[in-house]
Amino acid sequence: MTPRPTEDRWRAIAPGRVNLIGEHTDYNGLPVLPIAIDRDVRIEFTVVDDGAVRLDSPVPRFAPLEFQLKRPIEAADQGDWSNYVRAAARGLSEHGVELRRGIEGTVTGDVPIASGLSSSSALVVASALALLKANGVAVAGVSELEGHPAAPAGPGLSRLELAAVMARAERFVGLQGGGMDQAACLHGVAGHALRIDFDPLGVTPVAVPEGWRWVVASSLVRAEKAAGARDAYNVRARQCREALALGAGGAPTYRDLIAANDDLDGLLQHARRALTPVLFRRFRHVVTEGHRVALAEDAIRDGDMERFGDLMVGSHSSLRDDYEVSTAELDEIVAIALEAGAAGARLTGAGFGGCAVALCGRSTVAPVMEALAARFYAPRLGGPPTRDMMFAAQPSGGARVEGG
DSSP, X not given: OOOOOOSOOEEEEEEEEEEEEOTTOGGGTOOBEEEEEEEEEEEEEXXXXXXXXXXXXXXXXXXXEEEESSXXXXXXXXXXXXXXXXXXXXHHHXXXXXXXXXXXXXXXXXXXXXXXXXXHHHHHHHHHHHHHHXXXXXXXXXXXXXXOBOOOSSSEEOHHXXXXXXHHHHGGGTOOOOSHHHHHHHHOOTTEEEEEETXXXXXXEEEOOTTXXXXXXXXXXXXXXXXXXXXXXXXXXXXXXXXXXXXXXXXXSHHHHHHTOSOHHHHHHHHHHHSOHXXXXXXXXXHHHHHHHHHHHHHHHHTOHHHHHHHHHHHHHHHXXXXXXXXXXXXXXXXXXXXXXXXXXXXXXXXXXXXXXXXXXXXXXXXXXXXXXXXXIHHHHSSOOOTTTXXXXXXXXXXXEEEO
């Protein structure tokens, strides 16, 4: 018989994210600049004392899941959504968190799935927060002014610590990511972008200027990092490691390499001689994209929309030509948005499908969305896009647990 859950009901809420610039740099140890968005994954749950996790979803493709916390947590079939919940539980256990009590509930949300907006990491983080709540483990808050997590009042984890644990945990599904998604999800600050640094992990909120707007548009091509796109993603991570080893003149990390070389052109000339053409293109993307992140942070602090937009366009060109993760659909969205008046546009997320993001002013949001609806979506759909296909995103707060 299923054990009776406790009477209190809780909601673990974890936002998706849009990466503004800094793509495929996180797992190479270089900064990124995302926002947490006002779309989230939610787990409404009660606590059960038998150490089981039982979750369902109103989405037909997601069958109910159940597994035991008291046994070794094994992976389900590749592409099974339960692996993200299992990853959270396994990551907490391997970090030394004792999970005696389980959860029972329902997963909902409005982060579009397989769109490069980090719905998977949001599910991992929401699952972790629910399990921590069920087992009485505190998670520290974050100062919206300074972005520095305070230590938990009792036994528990800081948000930075939890982000690092969940980044490692998500590799359980076979994806060699770098930690941007989990950090953005946990550290979101309303009205702010987040500069996220790695090794060590650090998060610095950066105020988004009043009047800047972000239009997110789906390419209508799924980017399933737990399935079809995973191998291509992991190949590029491996290529970046090979390029560093062969073309960096002994520098142990990309961050060390860039810190030791003020002459970007000279660095690239040396790498071109040392690397195969494919490895050079991967290398060039990583080092120039890292440079673009620093310039973009300056632009956003200065309120310079034109400069930030130009950097987004440069980022997309590099992702298309050097990293080879764009698609014809993403390229078309970027071109339409720019022609309709966006200051900048680029693919966001890993690529291989998913979404693009366009930077607009107040007066250009409507023309850009209208142009995309008429020129990109109508020919494909025979009508307007749904709210999951195109929307204006707001920089929003981070993951949390509510209710009780």
